[in-house]
Amino acid sequence: MAENIATEQGQGPDKNGDEKRIIIRTVGLKKTYMMKDVLTQALRGVDVAIDQGEFISVMGPSGSGKSTFFNMIGALDSPTVGRVFIDEVDVAQLTAEELAYLRCHKIGYIFQSYNLIKYMTALENVTTPMAFGGVLPDEARERGMEILDLVGLKDRWHHRPIEMSGGQQQRVAIARSLANNPSVLLCDEPTANLDVNTGQEIIDILVRLNTEKGVTIICATHDHRMMNICDRLMWIRDGQIDRIANREDVHIELASIDGE
Amino acid sequence: MKVINIDNQPWLSLPRTLKITTDGIRYRLFRASVTVAVITVAVAFLMNILAESLIKRAVASDTRERIQKAQLNSIWASKLTSPGSPESIIVETATTEKGSDLYKETQIFAKFDDKAMEEFQALAKDINYIFNFFENLDYAKRRDLIHTSEGVDILRYLSDPENYKTFYIGLSRYKSIHFGMEKEEFDALLAKLPELDATINTILEARREANAKINAILRRDYPNANNDAERLAMALPDADKEFGDSIRSVGFVFDKETVAPELARQAQRLQYTTRMKNSIKDRPVRQLIAQEANILPADVNDVLMWNFLNDKDFAEKYLVKMADSGQDIEGLSADLLVDLAKGRKEAEALERAERLTMDAGRGFMGLGERLAWLLFVSLLVCGIGITNAMMMSVTERFTEIATLKCLGALDGFIMIMFVLESCFMGVVGGTIGAIIGALIGLGRMLSAFGVNFISAIPFLDILGGMLVSVILGTLLAAIAAVLPSWKAARLAPMEAMRVE
Numbered sequence: 001m002a003e004n005i006a007t008e009q010g011q012g013p014d015k016n017g018d019e020k021r022i023i024i025r026t027v028g029l030k031k032t033y034m035m036k037d038v039l040t041q042a043l044r045g046v047d048v049a050i051d052q053g054e055f056i057s058v059m060g061p062s063g064s065g066k067s068t069f070f071n072m073i074g075a076l077d078s079p080t081v082g083r084v085f086i087d088e089v090d091v092a093q094l095t096a097e098e099l100a101y102l103r104c105h106k107i108g109y110i111f112q113s114y115n116l117i118k119y120m121t122a123l124e125n126v127t128t129p130m131a132f133g134g135v136l137p138d139e140a141r142e143r144g145m146e147i148l149d150l151v152g153l154k155d156r157w158h159h160r161p162i163e164m165s166g167g168q169q170q171r172v173a174i175a176r177s178l179a180n181n182p183s184v185l186l187c188d189e190p191t192a193n194l195d196v197n198t199g200q201e202i203i204d205i206l207v208r209l210n211t212e213k214g215v216t217i218i219c220a221t222h223d224h225r226m227m228n229i230c231d232r233l234m235w236i237r238d239g240q241i242d243r244i245a246n247r248e249d250v251h252i253e254l255a256s257i258d259g260e
Numbered sequence: 261m262k263v264i265n266i267d268n269q270p271w272l273s274l275p276r277t278l279k280i281t282t283d284g285i286r287y288r289l290f291r292a293s294v295t296v297a298v299i300t301v302a303v304a305f306l307m308n309i310l311a312e313s314l315i316k317r318a319v320a321s322d323t324r325e326r327i328q329k330a331q332l333n334s335i336w337a338s339k340l341t342s343p344g345s346p347e348s349i350i351v352e353t354a355t356t357e358k359g360s361d362l363y364k365e366t367q368i369f370a371k372f373d374d375k376a377m378e379e380f381q382a383l384a385k386d387i388n389y390i391f392n393f394f395e396n397l398d399y400a401k402r403r404d405l406i407h408t409s410e411g412v413d414i415l416r417y418l419s420d421p422e423n424y425k426t427f428y429i430g431l432s433r434y435k436s437i438h439f440g441m442e443k444e445e446f447d448a449l450l451a452k453l454p455e456l457d458a459t460i461n462t463i464l465e466a467r468r469e470a471n472a473k474i475n476a477i478l479r480r481d482y483p484n485a486n487n488d489a490e491r492l493a494m495a496l497p498d499a500d501k502e503f504g505d506s507i508r509s510v511g512f513v514f515d516k517e518t519v520a521p522e523l524a525r526q527a528q529r530l531q532y533t534t535r536m537k538n539s540i541k542d543r544p545v546r547q548l549i550a551q552e553a554n555i556l557p558a559d560v561n562d563v564l565m566w567n568f569l570n571d572k573d574f575a576e577k578y579l580v581k582m583a584d585s586g587q588d589i590e591g592l593s594a595d596l597l598v599d600l601a602k603g604r605k606e607a608e609a610l611e612r613a614e615r616l617t618m619d620a621g622r623g624f625m626g627l628g629e630r631l632a633w634l635l636f637v638s639l640l641v642c643g644i645g646i647t648n649a650m651m652m653s654v655t656e657r658f659t660e661i662a663t664l665k666c667l668g669a670l671d672g673f674i675m676i677m678f679v680l681e682s683c684f685m686g687v688v689g690g691t692i693g694a695i696i697g698a699l700i701g702l703g704r705m706l707s708a709f710g711v712n713f714i715s716a717i718p719f720l721d722i723l724g725g726m727l728v729s730v731i732l733g734t735l736l737a738a739i740a741a742v743l744p745s746w747k748a749a750r751l752a753p754m755e756a757m758r759v760e
Contacts, residue, residue, distance in 0.1 A: 076666060077754040089266055096671055100269035103753075104668020115663040119287030120280075128280070132668040134270040176667070 021052040022088075023184060023216050024073050029082035031068050031239075042068040044239040045082070050218060052183070055210045057227050058220045060236035066220050067188060069236060073218065074109060074186045075102055087183070104133045108177025108215075110187040114169045116161040122148060122172045123157040129179040147175045151205055167198030174205055178215075185209065187219040191226065199223060272673050281680045288653075292685060295649040299689025300696070302642025303733040307697025309631050309638075310725040315705040315717055320617035322716035327610055332519065333526040336499070337492055340474050340507065343467035346460045347391070347411040353381055354388035365513040369466035370459055380459060386441070386449055387456075390414065393439060401437065405430045412456075419450050466511065473510040477503075493534075496527030532592065533600060536569075537562050542585040548578060569601040609710045616708055639736070647740040650682055654744040662753040671749040678745030679738050686737030690730035697729070698722055 029046040032039050042065045050056055050073075060066040071077035072084055075091045084091045086102065094102060103109075116125050123144050130140040148154050151171040161169050170190060177185055187206065191199035207229050209215045219226060227233055233250050235242035285292050338344075344352075349366070356362040358381065367377040394402055394414060405427050409417040418424050431439055441449075478491040481503075485491040495503045500520040507514045514520060540546050540560055550557040552568055568574050575597040583589050654661075661674055702722075706714070 071754040074666075077752050094266060095268075097268040098266045100665070100668050100670050101267050103666055104269055106266075109666045111663075115659060115666075117660060117663065119283045124283075128664075129667040131272055131276045132269065132670075132673075137276070180668075 022049045023052045023086065024048075024050040024218070025085040025088075026073060027083045027085070029069070029072055029079050029084065031065075031072065031077070032080045041239055043072070043079070046236075046239070046241055048234070048241060048244070050216065053210070053214045053216055054232060055207070055217045055230045056219065056232045056234060057230040058218065058234045058236060059222065059227070060220075060242070064236045065239040066236050068239075070186060070188055070218075070220055074107055075099060076109075100132070104129055105180045106183050108174075108179075108182035108185045110170070110173050110177050110185065110190045112189040112192050114161070114166070114173045114193075116169055116172055116176070118161055121158045121160055122153060122164070122175075125161070125172055126175045126179055129176060133180050135180075144175075144179070147178050148172075150178070151175045152201075165198070167194050167201060170194060170198070170202055171205065174202070174209075178209070182215065184216045184218065187217065187221075189220050189222070191221065191223045200225065203229065269668055269670055271670065277673065277676060277680065281677050281684070284677070285681055285684060291653065292681075295646070295653065296685045296689040296692075298645040298649055299642070299686055299733050299737055300693040302638060302645065302736075303690045303693025303729050304697035304700070305638045305693075306635060306642075306732065307694045307726060307729040308701045309635050309697075310729060311698045311701030311722050312705055313631055314721045314725055315701065316617050318716050318718040318721070319613055319705070319709055319713050322713065323610055323613045323617060327614065329522070330526070330607065330610065332523045333496065333530055336523055337496065339512070340492060341471060341488065343464045343471060345411070346464070349460055349463055350384045350387050350412070351391070353384040361513045361515055361519070365511075366463060368511055368513065369463045369470075371462065371466075372459075383449070383452060383456060386445075387412075387415070389440065390449075397437065401430070401434055412460075415450060415453055415456075419453055424450075470510040470512060474506065477506045477510075493527070493531065497524050497531060499527060500524040529600060529603065532596065533604075535588070535592075536565070536597070536600065539582055539587055540565055542582075542587065544585045545578070545581050545587075548581050566601045566604050569597045570605075572598050575601075606712060609712050613709045613713065639732075642733075643736050643740060646682075646686075646737050647743070650678070650737075650741045651744045653681075654678060654741075654748045658748065658751075659757055661748050661751075662757040665753040674749035675742070675745045678748070679741050682737045682741030683734055686734030687730065689737070690733030693733060694726040694729045698726055 026046055026048050029043050030041070031043040032041050034040075044065075046065075046069060058066055058069070068077070072079050073086075075084070075086065075094075078092065086106065089102075091099070091102070117128065120128065123141065126144040126147055127135075127137075127140040130143065131137070135143070145154060145157060148157050151174055153168060153171055153175065156164065156168065159168075161172070164172065170193075174190075185206070190206070191202050194202065203223070203225055206217055206219070210217050217230075219230065221227070227247070227250070230247055232244060232246055234244045352362055353366055356366075358378070363377070363381070366380075367374075370377070370380065372380060391411070391414075394406060397405070406414050406417055406423075418427055428443070431437070475488065478488065478495055482491045482494050485494060498504070499507070499514075500516075500523075504514060504516060504520045504524075508516075540549070540562060543557065546557040546560045549560045549565055549568055552574065553560070553564055569578065572594050575594040578597065579589055579592060579594060582592075664674065702717070705717075
């Protein structure tokens with residue numbers, strides 16, 4: 001798989017057959033923040049390509065530019081220099097409406113702090129993206145219940161976030177991210193705020209989505225269980241890609257780290 | 261295999277937008293209620309001022325009418341004894357309606373045909389405008405323009421070419437004052453001055469003649485009275501009988517059906533009132549009141565007397581006492597005394613109302629300039645308060661906005677959400693505020709003027725005012741919400757989340 005990581009050379013969906021289709025590709029991604037007259041370079045040129053159906057973990061110390069990288073590939077923020085292609089569509093070229101459509105239908109977001117809408121019930125949280133996408137209320141309700149069932153919260157559909165535990169909230173957040181059958185799932189440390197058991201449940205759900213539904217999952221994490229089940233691992237350091245490796249290659253290393 | 265093709269995001273349906281907005285408001289009920297309270301107070305203040313000025317204006321015109329009616333006696337007493345002044349004739353003619361008694365009377369005295377009378381009234385209206393124009397000028401400007409002349413003398417003063425020039429130079433210097441008459445018009449008016457003098461002299465002469473005739477009749481009919489005023493006071497209660505015919509016979513237009521009985525009634529009551537006022541001069545009568553009020557007889561005055569005469573039992577006792585001390589109680593009864601006392605109270609209320617409504621009807625929307633300024637300031641404060649509240653509300657919801665944008669919300673939806681929310685709060689706060697403001701205004705005005713004026717209160721106008729202030733409050737809230745929500749909606753989702 002390693003050869004697919006290469007950035008510039010021959011892309012195109014059909015090059016390596018359907019399975020190797022590149023879904024997210026960045027070219028020379030740079031981002032600078034202006035904070036109190038001090039320029040901070042969060043990203044210093046990131047080139048990466050992510051395949052369709054891949055489960056990729058992104059790691060890096062805090063302040064490494066990991067979150068910034070996430071926001072760029074999730075079309076949530078605009079890069080200072082460089083480009084982001086989502087399925088070969090240049091995000092920078094999209095109008096506001098098209099961008100909204102992209103965020104609504106193609107990408108699912110899962111945040112560390114869940115970010116559920118506080119005044120909506122679990123079901124409403126899940127059906128809101130559908131409503132934005134123009135799905136009719138009855139259909140949205142039906143589908144919302146199905147997805148809640150998928151994450152095991154069918155019987156809690158009428159609860160508000162405040163009435164649920166962290167794990168349940170994160171599961172609702174996952175359900176919400178799946179509302180419009182996205183191609184890509186962006187998870188920003190989804191298990192960081194959870195205890196070991198609930199974190200495992202979340203990971204199980206993500207794995208199931210990846211294997212059963214073929215959803216591309218890009219996951220920023222420090223959780224070693226997550227690293228264990230992913231296809232590829234990516235390290236970001238000082239705003240640059242430090243290293244990309246397949247899981248098989250890393251496993252030994254992990255073991256050695258654990259052994260220390 | 262999913263193929264990505266990008267499309268335009270559709271708009272969220274209105275019911276769903278409404279539901280999300282109302283759910284949000286319900287969740288932040290306390291926060292929202294603070295904003296609503298700000299709007300409520302502002303709108304209540306606005307509505308209060310509006311209601312009070314509307315009531316004041318209505319009461320003012322009602323009071324003028326009532327006073328006019330209640331003053332028939334003094335109007336006719338002065339009319340029958342004095343010919344009036346050129347100014348009073350001009351103002352009367354200018355303000356009366358065509359075809360009214362006064363109009364006809366002036367026509368008769370001036371010996372005008374219909375057309376000439378119409379022309380005279382038009383002229384009087386123009387001159388009245390000039391009177392009002394100079395009346396409303398401040399002293400310095402007035403002195404500069406027309407020196408110290410007053411009334412018709414203003415026109416005489418301005419007829420002088422030198423003064424005329426100074427006047428127009430002065431007008432061009434004071435940019436703030438607007439003289440509503442074209443130069444040609446004004447010239448024509450000045451040219452008519454000799455004609456006007458002649459007309460007024462004719463009228464004054466005719467009136468003088470009529471007054472002399474009335475005086476002769478009075479002297480003939482009441483030879484025992486001490487002076488002219490007393491004679492007239494004795495004659496006027498008969499205005500609906502022979503004396504009315506005498507008035508008509510000398511040339512006054514004096515309507516037998518409507519004016520005469522009312523004048524007679526008022527004159528009669530005035531006579532009784534005077535008699536009652538004199539009744540406390542007798543010591544036994546004073547003592548009765550002094551006992552009742554528990555004060556010294558020397559402190560008894562007519563105000564006290566009228567207060568006690570409100571009570572029918574006391575009035576009966578009082579009448580007996582009057583008769584005992586040898587006073588004339590012919591025509592007086594306990595009921596009449598109570599009625600007179602009530603009439604006095606009403607007259608007092610009228611006077612008070614007239615005093616309180618002196619400032620009504622001027623400035624913007626009849627608010628009076630001071631109130632209009634207050635209103636403007638309150639609107640400003642209200643606007644800033646609401647903007648602040650909305651900005652806070654938007655800022656603390658940046659995360660929510662960012663999340664909604666991640667889920668595919670359009671910028672327009674975010675804006676609509678906030679503007680809608682703001683409108684809701686505007687309508688709720690505005691309605692509560694309008695009701696509170698109107699009630700406070702009503703209460704205050706009623707306590708100031710008394711219940712007598714309840715018929716004069718323009719409820720329909722107040723309702724209209726309430727509608728206006730609700731709309732204004734809502735509009736203000738909506739406008740205040742536009743800027744912060746626009747700023748929030750424009751932000752990239754992650755920027756919004758970073759702000760916090």
